[in-house]
Amino acid sequence: MKPSLAMVGVNAALAALAALTLFPLVWMVCASFMTPGEASTYPPPMLPASATLVNYRVLFADYGLIRQAFNSLLISLCATALSLLFNLSAGYAFAKLRFRGRERIFRLLLGALVIPAQITMMPLFFMLKRMGLVNSTPGVLVPWLASVFGIYLVRQYAQSIPDELLEAARIDGAGEGRIFLQVVLPLLKPIVVTLAVLAFMGSWNDFMWPLIVLTDRDMQTLPVALATLSREHVQDVELMMAGAVITVLPVLVLFFALQRYYLQGLLVGSVKG
Amino acid sequence: MKPTQAAWLFVLPALMAIAVFFVVPVAAALLMSVTDFDIYGLADLGNVRFIGLANYLRLVQTPLFWQALFNTLFFVLVGVPLSVAASLVAALLLNSPLARLKGLYRTALFVPVVTTLAAVAVMWRFLLHTRYGLLNYGLSSLNISPIDWLGNPHWAMPAIMLLSVWKNFGYNMIILLAGLQAIPADQYEAAHLEGAGAFTVFRHITLPSLVPMLLMVSILTMAAHFQLFAEPYVMTQGGPAQRTVTVLYLMYEEGFKWWSLGSGSAVAFVLFLFMFGFTVIQIQAARRWGTT
Numbered sequence: 001m002k003p004s005l006a007m008v009g010v011n012a013a014l015a016a017l018a019a020l021t022l023f024p025l026v027w028m029v030c031a032s033f034m035t036p037g038e039a040s041t042y043p044p045p046m047l048p049a050s051a052t053l054v055n056y057r058v059l060f061a062d063y064g065l066i067r068q069a070f071n072s073l074l075i076s077l078c079a080t081a082l083s084l085l086f087n088l089s090a091g092y093a094f095a096k097l098r099f100r101g102r103e104r105i106f107r108l109l110l111g112a113l114v115i116p117a118q119i120t121m122m123p124l125f126f127m128l129k130r131m132g133l134v135n136s137t138p139g140v141l142v143p144w145l146a147s148v149f150g151i152y153l154v155r156q157y158a159q160s161i162p163d164e165l166l167e168a169a170r171i172d173g174a175g176e177g178r179i180f181l182q183v184v185l186p187l188l189k190p191i192v193v194t195l196a197v198l199a200f201m202g203s204w205n206d207f208m209w210p211l212i213v214l215t216d217r218d219m220q221t222l223p224v225a226l227a228t229l230s231r232e233h234v235q236d237v238e239l240m241m242a243g244a245v246i247t248v249l250p251v252l253v254l255f256f257a258l259q260r261y262y263l264q265g266l267l268v269g270s271v272k273g
Numbered sequence: 274m275k276p277t278q279a280a281w282l283f284v285l286p287a288l289m290a291i292a293v294f295f296v297v298p299v300a301a302a303l304l305m306s307v308t309d310f311d312i313y314g315l316a317d318l319g320n321v322r323f324i325g326l327a328n329y330l331r332l333v334q335t336p337l338f339w340q341a342l343f344n345t346l347f348f349v350l351v352g353v354p355l356s357v358a359a360s361l362v363a364a365l366l367l368n369s370p371l372a373r374l375k376g377l378y379r380t381a382l383f384v385p386v387v388t389t390l391a392a393v394a395v396m397w398r399f400l401l402h403t404r405y406g407l408l409n410y411g412l413s414s415l416n417i418s419p420i421d422w423l424g425n426p427h428w429a430m431p432a433i434m435l436l437s438v439w440k441n442f443g444y445n446m447i448i449l450l451a452g453l454q455a456i457p458a459d460q461y462e463a464a465h466l467e468g469a470g471a472f473t474v475f476r477h478i479t480l481p482s483l484v485p486m487l488l489m490v491s492i493l494t495m496a497a498h499f500q501l502f503a504e505p506y507v508m509t510q511g512g513p514a515q516r517t518v519t520v521l522y523l524m525y526e527e528g529f530k531w532w533s534l535g536s537g538s539a540v541a542f543v544l545f546l547f548m549f550g551f552t553v554i555q556i557q558a559a560r561r562w563g564t565t
Contacts, residue, residue, distance in 0.1 A: 007371040014366050014374075018381040021439065025384065027407060028396045040405045090287035097280035105288070112295065114549055116500060118521060119541040120298035122305060122534040127298070129315060142294050146287035176279030205389045207503045208521075212529050223391035227507045230395045237399050244392040255387040259380065262387070266444065267451055 025248075032056070032242040039237040055242035067218055068225040069246065072204060075137060075221060079144035079203035080196050086146035087195060091154020092184055096161060097176075106155070109148045117143065121212060128213065139213045140221075144203055150195055156268050157191040158184070194265035197258050201251050222247040302538045310535035321535075328539035338540070340515050341523040342547075344430060348519065349498045349551070352434045356498075357491050359438050360445035365479075367446070368453040379450070383443035390440065394507040397436045398423065401508075426514040433504045433517060441497070445490045452486035453479070488559040492552055499548045520544045 027046065031039045032055055034048040059065045093099070094106050124142065125134065133139035161184065169179045185192070207223050214220045220228070226243045233239060255262055306328055313320040332338045363382055367375055385393065400406050401422040409419040422432040456479065464474045502521040505511055511518040511526075518526075520540060528537025 010366060010369045010371045011373055014372055014378045017363060017366065018378050021382050021385060021443075024393070024396060024400055024439070025388070027400070028393075031399070039399070040402075042405060042410075044405050044407050044410050046407075086287045086290055089283040093280045093283035097276060097283060099277050099280035099284070102280075105284075109291070112291075114552065115299055116496070116541075116545055116548060117295075118500065118524065119302045119538070119545055120295055121524075122310075122528045122538050122541070123298040123301035124294065125529070126301075126310075126315060126534065145290035145294060148291065151287060170276075176276055176283075180283070201387060205387075205391075207391045207506075208525070211506075212525075223389050226395060227391045227503075230398070230507065231510075237405075240395050240399070244389075244396050247392040248388045251387050251389060252384070255384075256380075263383075263447060266447055 028241050028244055028248075031238055032245045034238045036236065036238050039241075040235065055239045056246075058239060059242055059246070063229065065222070065225065065243065065246065068220050068222050071137075071214075071219060072221040072223075072247075073250075075140055075210075076200045076204045078137065078141055080199040082141060082144050083147065083150055083199035084192065084196060087150030087154055088185070088188065088192065089180065090146065091151045092158045092180060092188070094151060095155040095158035096163070096166060096184075109151065113148055118208070121209065125212060135214055135216050135219050137219075140210050143209060144199065150199070153195060153198075153265060153268055154188065154191055158188060161187055190261065190264070193258060194261040194268075197254065197262050198265050200254065201262075204251050302541060305535050306538035306542055308535045310533075310538075312532040314534065315532065324535075328536045329543075331536070332539055332543070337515060337518060338523065341518045341520050342543075344516060345499060345501065345519045345521075345544075345547075347430060348434065348437075348501055349495055352437055352498050353491055353494050355434060356438050356441055356494055357445060357487065359442040360449055360490070361487075363442060363446040364449035364453055365475075367450055379447075382446060385440045386443040388440070390503045391507055393440060394436065394504050397432075398508045401432050423509050424513055426516045429509055429513055429517045433501070433508065436504060436508075437498070437501075441494070445494060448490055449483065449486060452483050456482045484559070484562070488555065492555055495551055495555070496548055499544060499551075520547075 030047055033051040033053070034045070035050070035052050035054065038045060038048065094102060120143075128134050128139045128142065133142075165183060166179060169183050174182070204221075205223065206221075207227070210221045211224050211227070214224060217225065217228070222243075226240070226247055229243060230240050307323060307325055308314070308321050309324050309327075310321050366372060367379055367382075372378070400408050403409060403419050403421045403424065406422070408422070413419065420428055422428050460478050460482075461474065464478055469477070500521055501519045502525065505517040505519060505522050506525070509517040511522055521544065524537050524540040524544065527533050527540055
């Protein structure tokens with residue numbers, strides 16, 4: 001085979017694969033601008049005959065989806081803050097500070113990764129019910145407090161901080177708290193962004209736990225509200241696609257803005273074998 | 274304050290959170306699974322009785338439990354190889370020295386990974402529509418008659434697999450791509466000097482160097498596949514003919530629809546045992562393969 005022919009083949013295959021991958025999302029956006037009923041005709045249209053915003057208006061005005069969008073945003077922001085608060089300090093300590101049983105505790109934590117989180121859902125629900133936190137924002141946030149994965153991510157990154165730097169700060173008389181805030185955190189900046197992006201997207205996209213804990217429609221997040229709506233509106237393709245666009249758009253924008261950090265987290269996180 | 278004390282202050286909040294909201298609930302779930310914990314237990318712990326292995330025994334006598342187990346294993350055993358294969362093909366294409374616009378393609382292929390699962394499941398339900406879905410429309414141009422994807426018991430799970438491969442292949446693609454890029458270029462050059470063809474190079478250089486990464490990727494993918502829930506919840510509600518009821522879906526229904534939290538916990542532990550068992554098998558198999 002001539003090199004030029006192989007080159008055309010490889011690039012054509014890539015272009016076809018990318019087109020196939022993006023096609024459903026493009027259709028989703030197009031369908032969200034169609035007039036109600038338009039998508040359910042044969043042959044199925046790809047582009048709206050005349051683009052309309054009526055579906056978005058119905059979602060916000062008639063179904064009050066702005067409420068769930070606000071819930072989603074609040075929950076994701078809180079989850080991000082909590083995740084940073086708990087995992088940064090712990091990850092740093094596991095990497096750079098000495099305390100008894102450090103390695104043993106860390107190995108135990110990694111071992112806990114084989115246990116699927118869904119096992120905890122039933123006792124956790126009971127616990128939250130006792131504390132009056134079912135159907136509340138704190139209730140959804142509980143699993144986002146600290147995570148083994150988050151601690152692992154920060155630890156991997158923090159190990160590259162030179163010990164001499166910390167020692168020098170100690171000799172200068174800086175306390176451990178000040179060292180963490182003024183010396184360590186600035187160095188951890190890339191992994192802080194990575195952790196924040198992962199936490200935000202993870203909590204935004206989360207489905208099963210919010211579905212269980214948030215029983216009241218006014219408390220629900222966008223993905224849960226959309227799933228519930230779609231069960232009632234089996235025929236309303238265009239309306240549901242508008243809802244899907246609203247749900248997906250924020251995470252897509254965040255991904256495009258911070259792609260580098262997201263992919264870095266993915267690579268660090270996966271080399272744990 | 275001594276550094277050691279400070280260290281404990283740094284880790285304790287996280288460890289406490291993990292202990293209270295993960296370790297304790299896992300232990301509690303094990304306890305729950307040997308009780309008749311139900312909606313009355315939720316109201317008052319005094320209503321809960323120890324019933325030994327009765328939940329587990331009742332499960333193995335329930336046809337739906339076996340159906341859920343079968344459906345989940347089908348999804349894992351067929352879906353994981355498909356998903357990893359798709360990732361590998363995409364990674365190989367992206368790693369080809371002939372490819373142009375690599376960054377652009379990489380981003381495009383990765384986009385489904387970051388989308389919201391529940392939202393794209395809603396979307397795929399319409400793409401898979403028998404009459405107006407674009408998938409069947411595309412197939413009709415190949416002279417394939419319409420398939421009732423989500424209404425036909427034989428096609429519902431394969432349809433969910435299709436969505437799952439589309440949604441997830443980009444994730445492993447990135448990991449495998451990193452693995453491919455780590456293979457030293459001189460190995461390829463040596464092979465070319467000896468006149469090896471593309472397939473020989475793939476078989477004797479690329480694939481062996483990629484084995485550890487393929488193993489890791491398939492273990493992670495398998496764990497994720499065992500946890501199939503949102504797709505059947507949104508797209509099929511477990512149907513048709515209970516062919517998309519997964520173990521996790523069964524757990525959800527037992528625990529949070531019928532409020533049998535004891536029985537739901539038992540289902541969760543069965544899922545855990547299967548995931549654990551399959552992971553061990555894969556690691557063992559890889560070790561044996563690696564030593565020969």
